Amino acid sequence: MAVPKLSAPVGQSPRESEGKPVKNKGDDVLLVRRMLEANKIGPLGTSKKVDAGLLKAIGTYQKKIGFKRPDHVVDPGGRTVTALLPKFKAQVAAEEKAAKEPKLEVTFRGKKILVTQKEYDKLKAEVIKNLTPYMKSLIKNQKSCLETYQSYLDTAMIKDGVLNAVAQAIIIKAGSVKMPDNKLATRSISAAGKLERAMSSKDLKQIDEALPAAEKAINAFSDDLLRFLKEFTGSAQTTGTVLMVSSAVCFAVVGALAAPVLVTGAGMSAGSAAVVSGAGVGVLQSASQELGKHASGQKVTVWSSVQSIVIDGTIGGLTAGIGSKIPLGFCDDMAKAVAPRLASKVPFMATKQLEKFISNYIAGSGQEVIKSAIGEAIKVVGKIAKSGKAPTEKDFNDAVQSVLYSALLGGLVKNLGGFQKKWAYKNKDMLQGKILPDRFAKLAKDNKIPNTLKAKLWAEVSNKVSDETLKAGYGAVISAASGKESESQLTDMAAKAVEKDKKLQKLVDAEMLKAMKKLKIEAK
Known part of the structure; x- marks a missing residue:
């Protein structure tokens, strides 16, 4: 090792x-x-x-x-x-x-996904579990339709009595009603039988082949029987239970898992494989979970399945495989988007500096802020989806940026703006209350000078160095702050940096000696 x-x-x-x-x-x-x-x-x-x-x-x-x-x-x-x-x-x-560890390569919606054998087995079991109630309902529908069809055939063959047979014949002939197509009934019987055998085998490859064929055959027979019943009764009322079932987009997960190719690492590092695997598994699980909705009686349309996969897939791609940490690239993109809008609120930082500061913040101590923004963005994208419009990656990013802008404006940027004001006052107090008196005491031959002269001296030196001490404080905050500090903590950080800055001390000493010479104060 x-x-x-x-x-x-x-x-x-x-x-x-x-x-x-x-x-x-x-x-x-x-x-x-x-x-x-x-x-x-x-x-x-x-x-x-x-x-x-x-x-x-x-x-x-x-x-x-x-x-x-x-x-x-x-x-x-x-x-x-x-x-x-x-x-x-x-x-x-x-x-x-x-x-x-060998990986299984699954191609799902045009993308290659790596999963471990353990992940594959778990997904396979989950898919079969979610599919089973749906497949049972499909077969139940076929049997119900067949029983209804058989009852009309029995009547036509006078099994229920001559009177019923004659009555049915008259209705069918007079109303030009066409009996259900026997070929469709036969195909549905064959397809349902293959599906039952595939279910028993728990073989996804067999299920992948049998399920679409069963859906097509059973739905065709169901449609034809329903057409006959409506024509025969003259209304939408039916004498049998006819369930309409339709394939959902998410069934593609069955095909994706039906024929995996064994690969070993696919030339990826362990970390990269984990990220690819995690994101892919998240999408596959999302699609698999949609299957169970059929069995619980919920209405599942093609769009509702796509909607769930689009949203879950977007977030899964961001977070899966790397725990709770959001990728740095995403943090950088979000910072780049919101920094120009926030720059006017933090004048002491250039837009590029603010962009870097925000990126470091949301990648570090601001993780909860960006996760919260993503959570709110999911809701926004969900609303877009429910309106019938397919949400895009741009919709998602715009939603994150909007929430992130508000969060940063009320938190991080507010603290930076408050710090700017506090530091301006603190800087002045530090210069005239501590830094200048200390340096004067070390440089002057006689520290006892009139207050009016001292005030002139302080003003002369402050005018020369205050901009530099301000900048030094800002620089310390830009380079060292994590973004979670309060206004007071940022101000203290700037003050400590200025006190330790040897370059600033030399500047203060040089300007102090110039001012002393100008005001005729003798130096040591």
Whole structure:
């Protein structure tokens, strides 16, 4: 079993603890994400760059294993990676086993779907279970029609008495009523018999061949008998029970599972095979579930079956095979769509920056927001479907974007807008209440100067550096925030970043010395 190994430290850079320099190589970063997820920390995505979410996850795990002061660094051979290894090795072994497990390739609606033998057997059992009541009702319908037809034949052959036979003959002749076609009756008997044998065999291939033929033959005989009864009675009333049954689109799942081709991995990684398998199984299960509606007496039309499969298939393709995590590509697409509409609400961010921020948010701490948006979008698409219009992928994406826009506007964007105002005040207070006095104390020969002169000095330096300190605070939030922070938490994050920024300190010192010289205040 080949278990990947770290080549260099990953995490906080520059590191605050002792050890080799943190390199944050792309493959190493991705490996740490996988190891943490194997230990139930995450989901963390597939980015090869270190971000705030990953650093937080490392810290969370280090606390879990007993670090009093997490350093947010994973060293090769270190305490953190040693603790992560057992569960990660088990996951790698499971993935390798899954990759070697033979898959069955099922072609359904023009798409190839990979399923394991276990998934196939479960689906097959589910399909047969759902089909059985329907097939029984189809056969029951054929027998009911045949009994009704036989009763009229018996009367015609004077089995029920001469008077009834004469009466029937008069009605048929006078009304130009044509008796049911005997050939249709014979075909329905043969087709029903084959279907019963296929049901007993529990062989999907036999069912796939027998069911369409039975539907066609039994429906043709049923239609003809109903035509005769309506003509004979002069109304829509019938003397027998005639059930009209029609094939549903979802029966294609029977054919899809009837003749699978054995493949081994299909050249896919274990992870890719799991995603393909999960999404496909979701669609097949959706179609299979529609079969049971016939037996419960619900009206199932071609459209209602398609509607269910379209909606379930869309969502299944997004979420199946990857647990609760939404694919990053979908998050990126949604962020790209809503960012331009939200940009005016967050002036300190460029549209591209906001787009990236939103994408990171909904792929990380904002998972519940995007899942909620998808849930609401399903309802919207469902309403479109019920109106008789076939919902498209664009309808679905538009619905997600609409709900996501409202959710972000009232949550994430509201917090960012509030932070912008708070940070403007906080930045001014920090400069004049702490940063400038501290730097002046270190640079001036005599700290005791008149308040009026001090006010001039503060104003002179603030005018030169406040834009840069504001930008530094914004930059810290853009790069480090997860999106779930409150206005106050974002403001504190910006303040701490500015206080630690050595480049800003040099700028403040340079502008302070210029202003002191201008106002004739002696420096040390």
